[in-house]
Amino acid sequence: MREVKLFIVGLGNVGGGLVKLMKSLEKEIERKYSTKLKVVGAVDIEGSAFSKEGLDLDEILKTKNKGSIKNYPKFGSAKNALEQIEENWKNFDVLVEVSTTNLETAQPALDHIRNSLEKGKHVVTSNKGPIALHYDSLIKLAKKNGVILGFEACVAGVIPVIRILRGYLALDKVQGINAIVNGTCNFILGKMSEGISFEKALKEAQEKGYAEADPALDVTGMDSAAKLVILNNIVSSRQISLKDVKINGIENLSGDARNTKLIASLRNGDAKVQPEKVQEGSFFASVNGVLNAIEIETEIAGPLKFSGRGAGGRETAYAVLADILKIAAENRI
CATH class of the missing domain: 3.30.360.10 (Dihydrodipicolinate Reductase; domain 2)
Structure with missing residues (x-):
C-alpha cells in the first residue's frame, strides 16, 4: 500500500469537496489503487495547518466550517502557503493548488506551483490562471524536474478532455x-x-x-x-x-x-x-x-x-482526485 502525502492550498468549494471525496471514497481508493491518501497540510486565506503525520479529514472540515484552518488544534498557524512549502517541501508528495483563480497575474497560485515544481514536487491544480497564462513555461519546468503537472480540473469539470487531448x-x-x-x-x-x-x-x-x-x-x-x-x-x-x-x-x-x-x-x-x-x-x-x-x-x-457536469465543487474535486490517483498509479511517488 503506497502512501501519497498531499498539501492542499485552498479550502473553498473545490478544496473542501476534495476532502469530502477522499473521506467518502477512502476504502475504494485503497482497494482499486492500493493507495492511501494522506493530507499533511492545508491552507486557506488566513493561515494553515501542517503535520508530517497527517491531518484528520473530519477535523479539517470542522475547523474550516468554524472559520479558518489556522485554528486547527495543535498544528494550526498563521503561515501562508509559500512559507509552508519552503519549510515542509520534503514532507509532502503532491501540491494540490485549488485556490481562487486570478486571470490577470495568476498569483499567488503561480508562485505556489513554480516553487513546488522547482523542488521536485508533483502538482495538481484546478486553478486556470497559471495554466492559461504560463502553460508552456510550467510544462517545461515540470519536465525539467521529472514531475507531473496535472490540470484536468481546469477545463470542463468531470469531462476528461485534457487527458484525451x-x-x-x-x-x-x-x-x-x-x-x-x-x-x-x-x-x-x-x-x-x-x-x-x-x-x-x-x-x-x-x-x-x-x-x-x-x-x-x-x-x-x-x-x-x-x-x-x-x-x-x-x-x-x-x-x-x-x-x-x-x-x-x-x-x-x-x-x-x-x-x-x-x-x-x-x-x-x-x-x-x-x-x-x-x-x-x-x-x-x-x-x-x-x-x-x-x-x-x-x-x-x-x-x-x-x-x-461542468459546474460545482464536487465535480471539479473529482477531476482533481483523478489526477492525483493517476500520479499514484504511474508509480511516480
Missing part, C-alpha cells in the same frame, strides 16, 4: 474545437430561454451555488476564454493568450434566448467566445443546466463529442 489524441491533428465550458452561463441562458430576465436567472444561479457572489469572470466570457486558451495551447504549436481571444459574454443579452449557448470555438488559429444560436435538436441544444459539452474535430478520429 494530451494522451489518446496526441498523434492526431485537431482541426477544430467547439465547446460549452461554463456551466454558470449555460444555466443562466437556460433560464433566460424560459423568459426569465438575466438578473433573476443570475440570482437563482447564485442561490444554487452555481455562480459566485462576483460572477464577472463567468458572465463576461473570460472564464470560457481562459479554458479555450488552455485547450489551444495543448493542441497547437502556436501558443495564444487571452488577448488573442475574441470575447463576448452574456451580461448584455436580452430578448429571446431560446437555443442560445455561450460557445467557445477554435479553428485555424481563430479563437472566440460568444453567444450563438444553435440548431434545435443538435448536440449543443441538448446540453442544459450546468452541463458542459465539447466537440473535437480531428483528422483521424473524426468528430468526437463529450458532455458532463
Whole structure:
C-alpha cells in the first residue's frame, strides 16, 4: 500500500469537496489503487495547518466550517502557503493548488506551483490562471524536474478532455474545437430561454451555488476564454493568450434566448467566445443546466463529442482526485 502525502492550498468549494471525496471514497481508493491518501497540510486565506503525520479529514472540515484552518488544534498557524512549502517541501508528495483563480497575474497560485515544481514536487491544480497564462513555461519546468503537472480540473469539470487531448489524441491533428465550458452561463441562458430576465436567472444561479457572489469572470466570457486558451495551447504549436481571444459574454443579452449557448470555438488559429444560436435538436441544444459539452474535430478520429457536469465543487474535486490517483498509479511517488 503506497502512501501519497498531499498539501492542499485552498479550502473553498473545490478544496473542501476534495476532502469530502477522499473521506467518502477512502476504502475504494485503497482497494482499486492500493493507495492511501494522506493530507499533511492545508491552507486557506488566513493561515494553515501542517503535520508530517497527517491531518484528520473530519477535523479539517470542522475547523474550516468554524472559520479558518489556522485554528486547527495543535498544528494550526498563521503561515501562508509559500512559507509552508519552503519549510515542509520534503514532507509532502503532491501540491494540490485549488485556490481562487486570478486571470490577470495568476498569483499567488503561480508562485505556489513554480516553487513546488522547482523542488521536485508533483502538482495538481484546478486553478486556470497559471495554466492559461504560463502553460508552456510550467510544462517545461515540470519536465525539467521529472514531475507531473496535472490540470484536468481546469477545463470542463468531470469531462476528461485534457487527458484525451494530451494522451489518446496526441498523434492526431485537431482541426477544430467547439465547446460549452461554463456551466454558470449555460444555466443562466437556460433560464433566460424560459423568459426569465438575466438578473433573476443570475440570482437563482447564485442561490444554487452555481455562480459566485462576483460572477464577472463567468458572465463576461473570460472564464470560457481562459479554458479555450488552455485547450489551444495543448493542441497547437502556436501558443495564444487571452488577448488573442475574441470575447463576448452574456451580461448584455436580452430578448429571446431560446437555443442560445455561450460557445467557445477554435479553428485555424481563430479563437472566440460568444453567444450563438444553435440548431434545435443538435448536440449543443441538448446540453442544459450546468452541463458542459465539447466537440473535437480531428483528422483521424473524426468528430468526437463529450458532455458532463461542468459546474460545482464536487465535480471539479473529482477531476482533481483523478489526477492525483493517476500520479499514484504511474508509480511516480
